[in-house]
Amino acid sequence: MRKFKVLFFLLFFVALAHSLEPYVDDKLLDDITKKYNMFAKKRFVFLQKTLDSLESADDLQKLNAVNEFFNRVRYASDMQAYQKTDYWATPWEFLGKDMGDCEDYVISKYFALIYLGIDSKKLFFTYVRSTKFKEPHMVLTYFETPRSEPLILDNTNFKIFPASKRTDLIPIYNFNGESLYKISATGTGKKIEEQKSHKKWDELKLNMQRKKI
Amino acid sequence: MTLFKQIALMLSLFLLVILITVLTLNFKSANQSVQEQLYEDAKNTASSLSLSLGSANGDISMMSTMINANFDSGHYHYISLIDVENTVLYERSAENVQTDVPEWFLNAIHIEAPVASANVSAGWNNVGILHVQSDSSHAYTELYTIFKELLISFSILALIGLTILNLLLAAILKPLKKVQLQAEAVIRNEFIIQEKIPYTKEFKDVVLGMNTMVSKVKAMFDKGNEELKKQKELEYIDRATKLKNRKYLIDKLPQYLKIDADSKGGINIMIALSGVIEANEAIGHRRVDTLFMEIAKIFIEQTKHYDNSIISRMNGTEFSILLPDCSDTDALKLAQAIYDSVSKTILACGLNITLTFISLGLYEYNYRQSIGQLLSLSDNALAQAKFKDTHIHLDKAESAVEVMGKEAWRKIIYEALDANNFTFTLWTAVDGKSKKIAHNVLSITLQAKDGTSYSYGQFMASANQAGLSSSIYKNILEMMFKTPDNRLKNSICSLRLSYEYLSRGETYTELSLLFKNFAAKLPFKLIIELPDKLVRQNSEQIKLYKALFEKYTIEMGVFEFIGESEDYQYLQDLRPVYIKGESSYFLTQSEQSLSALRLISDSIGISLIATGVMDMQTYQKLADINIHVIQGKATEMIALT
Numbered sequence: 001m002r003k004f005k006v007l008f009f010l011l012f013f014v015a016l017a018h019s020l021e022p023y024v025d026d027k028l029l030d031d032i033t034k035k036y037n038m039f040a041k042k043r044f045v046f047l048q049k050t051l052d053s054l055e056s057a058d059d060l061q062k063l064n065a066v067n068e069f070f071n072r073v074r075y076a077s078d079m080q081a082y083q084k085t086d087y088w089a090t091p092w093e094f095l096g097k098d099m100g101d102c103e104d105y106v107i108s109k110y111f112a113l114i115y116l117g118i119d120s121k122k123l124f125f126t127y128v129r130s131t132k133f134k135e136p137h138m139v140l141t142y143f144e145t146p147r148s149e150p151l152i153l154d155n156t157n158f159k160i161f162p163a164s165k166r167t168d169l170i171p172i173y174n175f176n177g178e179s180l181y182k183i184s185a186t187g188t189g190k191k192i193e194e195q196k197s198h199k200k201w202d203e204l205k206l207n208m209q210r211k212k213i
Numbered sequence: 214m215t216l217f218k219q220i221a222l223m224l225s226l227f228l229l230v231i232l233i234t235v236l237t238l239n240f241k242s243a244n245q246s247v248q249e250q251l252y253e254d255a256k257n258t259a260s261s262l263s264l265s266l267g268s269a270n271g272d273i274s275m276m277s278t279m280i281n282a283n284f285d286s287g288h289y290h291y292i293s294l295i296d297v298e299n300t301v302l303y304e305r306s307a308e309n310v311q312t313d314v315p316e317w318f319l320n321a322i323h324i325e326a327p328v329a330s331a332n333v334s335a336g337w338n339n340v341g342i343l344h345v346q347s348d349s350s351h352a353y354t355e356l357y358t359i360f361k362e363l364l365i366s367f368s369i370l371a372l373i374g375l376t377i378l379n380l381l382l383a384a385i386l387k388p389l390k391k392v393q394l395q396a397e398a399v400i401r402n403e404f405i406i407q408e409k410i411p412y413t414k415e416f417k418d419v420v421l422g423m424n425t426m427v428s429k430v431k432a433m434f435d436k437g438n439e440e441l442k443k444q445k446e447l448e449y450i451d452r453a454t455k456l457k458n459r460k461y462l463i464d465k466l467p468q469y470l471k472i473d474a475d476s477k478g479g480i481n482i483m484i485a486l487s488g489v490i491e492a493n494e495a496i497g498h499r500r501v502d503t504l505f506m507e508i509a510k511i512f513i514e515q516t517k518h519y520d521n522s523i524i525s526r527m528n529g530t531e532f533s534i535l536l537p538d539c540s541d542t543d544a545l546k547l548a549q550a551i552y553d554s555v556s557k558t559i560l561a562c563g564l565n566i567t568l569t570f571i572s573l574g575l576y577e578y579n580y581r582q583s584i585g586q587l588l589s590l591s592d593n594a595l596a597q598a599k600f601k602d603t604h605i606h607l608d609k610a611e612s613a614v615e616v617m618g619k620e621a622w623r624k625i626i627y628e629a630l631d632a633n634n635f636t637f638t639l640w641t642a643v644d645g646k647s648k649k650i651a652h653n654v655l656s657i658t659l660q661a662k663d664g665t666s667y668s669y670g671q672f673m674a675s676a677n678q679a680g681l682s683s684s685i686y687k688n689i690l691e692m693m694f695k696t697p698d699n700r701l702k703n704s705i706c707s708l709r710l711s712y713e714y715l716s717r718g719e720t721y722t723e724l725s726l727l728f729k730n731f732a733a734k735l736p737f738k739l740i741i742e743l744p745d746k747l748v749r750q751n752s753e754q755i756k757l758y759k760a761l762f763e764k765y766t767i768e769m770g771v772f773e774f775i776g777e778s779e780d781y782q783y784l785q786d787l788r789p790v791y792i793k794g795e796s797s798y799f800l801t802q803s804e805q806s807l808s809a810l811r812l813i814s815d816s817i818g819i820s821l822i823a824t825g826v827m828d829m830q831t832y833q834k835l836a837d838i839n840i841h842v843i844q845g846k847a848t849e850m851i852a853l854t
Contacts, residue, residue, distance in 0.1 A: 124332070124339065141337065146297030150337050163337035173264060174334035179342070 437812030
């Protein structure tokens with residue numbers, strides 16, 4: 001009986017701790033309100049609500065909801081949004097500005113899905129070529145298993161399709177920063193944060209740690 | 214350790230620590246930079262190779278070939294391709310490459326070449342992960358070169374830094390060195406004024422303070438010197454004739470009437486001018502005064518060939534001429550010459566020679582007589598002369614019956630010299646105030662062949678006559694230094710050296726050699742006493758002696774002081790530890806004269822010692838004038854603590 005009591009309390013505190021760490025905390029909300037406006041704040045509140053509602057959903061539901069949520073954001077080139085030729089924005093910047101390019105959609109979807117408990121090994125940033133727009137593009141790919149056909153989360157297409165259905169995209173390169181971190185940290189004695197894996201990814205991780213908005 | 218050395222050491226260590234720290238940090242930074250470079254190289258390879266591998270569409274043989282081509286063309290330690298299920302698809306690794314880097318460096322420095330990874334994909338599918346690790350041997354070589362260059366440049370920097378630091382420190386602390394010299398000079402009672410005032414405020418204050426202090430002490434000495442000179446003129450000089458006076462003669466006579474006097478005797482001429490009242494009436498006081506001056510000039514002129522003669526005016530009409538080592542024949546000739554010259558002068562003044570004339574009483578004295586005897590017997594001779602037509606009369610002292618003849622003494626002394634039969638008898642100089650021995654006085658004793666002991670007073674006169682005193686001093690000095698009396702260990706002893714011995718040309722060389730070989734082994738502190746007569750000349754010879762004594766930390770004392778020098782600067786230059794004077798000299802000095810002497814001695818740290826103190830009554834009188842250190846029979850009457 002006593003063992004059950006201990007287990008109950010442990011579970012209670014784990015659940016409490018989890019509920020205390022929202023994707024968008026109050027301080028971040030305040031900062032976003034100060035920097036952007038009330039509408040931005042509302043977008044983040046809505047994001048948190050969406051994520052909260054997906055806590056018990058399966059992977060596919062999570063993928064669909066997140067893809068749908070972020071695909072509502074307007075597309076804008078890095079030059080338009082950040083006056084830079086190529087910039088990987090944090091989810092806070094992306095949703096705060098309410099605009100961004102393909103990498104920004106991928107990033108925001110990736111971190112939201114990680115927050116929802118999707119294994120990072122299943123998610124890849126995939127460099128592709130869009131035959132429709134005839135230009136380089138990036139999508140988020142989801143691998144149920146390492147050898148299974150990936151699902152494509154694309155900002156140009158609101159629905160999620162298996163890779164074989166996306167004939168408008170030519171895959172070039174899959175990339176998973178987290179898995180590279182874990183591998184390169186092995187045996188070097190260095191903390192994961194100190195390791196490097198990919199230039200853009202490293203910059204993004206730094207901005208994420210700083211909660212850049 | 215001097216302040217300079219301490220600061221130099223501290224700053225040098227500080228500089229070295231800084232340089233070593235900078236060197237270490239530089240090296241660490243270089244090490245990190247090399248490692249980062251290794252990673253960047255590996256990462257670039259991983260990225261480009263992973264993209265190339267993507268084009269192989271999962272064909273292992275194709276991918277292996279691509280990996281081989283990359284591995285062989287660059288400096289890699291390891292390249293592997295692992296599939297999504299963590300199975301090694303292909304790998305290449307290299308053996309450790311030999312480098313010219315020394316073994317100790319390889320052991321001391323650990324370079325961990327980081328592993329760079331990149332995803333490999335084929336189409337939508339993931340092939341796996343590519344790992345690339347660069348070869349660290351090249352990094353070791355690069356790092357070793359950096360290390361050598363850093364070490365060389367930092368060594369040069371350290372060398373330059375330390376040199377500049379030392380030069381700067383020497384320049385900054387230069388005034389301190391001068392302050393130190395000045396302080397040492399103050400300890401030695403020397404008056405050095407530092408003209409160049411240092412720039413550094415602290416040093417400037419110290420130098421100004423020292424300068425003020427030294428100036429004050431110097432002013433005190435100069436004042437004492439001036440005062441003593443003035444007092445000496447008042448006390449020892451006859452104002453009218455500028456001759457010495459009776460007091461001077463009495464203070465000086467002990468040097469002539471003593472056992473070890475340079476002279477065994479001579480003639481004292483007492484001269485009286487009769488008919489002064491008549492002369493005053495005839496030609497007036499002023500012209501009589503001029504006559505006295507003329508007479509004084511005649512005395513000086515006639516005795517100029519006699520060394521150590523003393524011409525003094527005893528009273529208004531009487532004079533005395535002390536002629537050591539003068540024979541009665543020569544004295545009579547001199548007396549006649551003086552008589553004739555003075556008579557001519559009297560006549561030239563228009564006076565009657567039968568009314569105004571001089572009488573000369575010659576008395577042949579010897580060293581054994583007392584001052585009182587010499588003066589009263591000289592007076593007797595003068596009284597006789599006054600009744601003679603020639604106005605010149607010679608009296609001789611009754612010769613004392615010698616215990617031994619001159620030849621017998623000469624023989625004993627020669628034998629003692631041959632057999633080194635001289636020993637020391639100890640007397641003491643006692644500080645009556647603290648009731649302690651100030652120092653021991655070494656007195657020479659002769660042990661004759663037959664076992665009889667002769668004291669210094671007994672044999673020294675004969676030794677002087679025989680010209681053997683210098684040999685005796687040489688003998689006893691050698692004995693003292695070569696076979697010192699260990700009973701005197703840690704005590705202070707004084708030894709008196711005679712004018713004759715110190716004036717010898719070879720004495721300095723002999724002493725130098727003796728000191729060089731034996732002074733360091735002397736178990737007691739030695740004070741060598743020199744006669745004031747020699748010291749006050751302040752000659753080059755005396756300066757050489759002083760330098761010699763200082764070199765071997767032998768102190769210098771002065772004896773037979775009666776303060777008759779023209780200038781007391783020599784006391785400041787030579788800085789003896791004490792001045793010994795006859796008790797009668799100190800007791801007959803005026804208060805002003807004594808306080809002037811005190812001012813001089815106190816300003817340069819010289820103590821005054823009275824010799825020949827025979828009883829406690831005399832000691833008490835000396836103590837009343839603040840002279841407490843005494844020598845003589847009275848020392849035996851003071852109960853020591």
